[in-house]
């Protein structure tokens with residue numbers, strides 16, 4: 001339990017990576033790192049898809065990332081209809097790719113591939129929580 005608070009729409013109430021929500025509530029965006037091969041996963045995974053081990057630790061995604069790509073969403077999927085338009089982005093944090101939405105107040109014409117971004121928890125209505133990108 002605990003994962004039902006994540007995001008605009010919850011697709012599951014349980015996850016072996018539910019601590020992700022606890023970290024968001026503490027102000028931290030975290031992924032998992034495989035203790036065996038060192039790969040970092042975002043979104044966090046309880047199992048390493050590379051070496052198939054299940055020994056992972058939580059690592060904070062912090063500092064500046066680089067915007068790799070983005071798109072403007074004008075027609076949202078189920079549950080996101082009222083959120084549009086919004087910008088979906090992919091950013092690189094020291095080799096870890098992070099996918100998410102940009103802060104809704106960031107103007108599209110200020111978003112550029114290669115720009116420095118940071119990722120931060122985002123409190124939603126009704127006690128829900130997610131994360132978002134902001135210019136660094």
Ligand SMILES: [Zn+2]
Pocket residue numbers: 034035036037038039048049050051052053
């Ligand atoms: Zn691994």
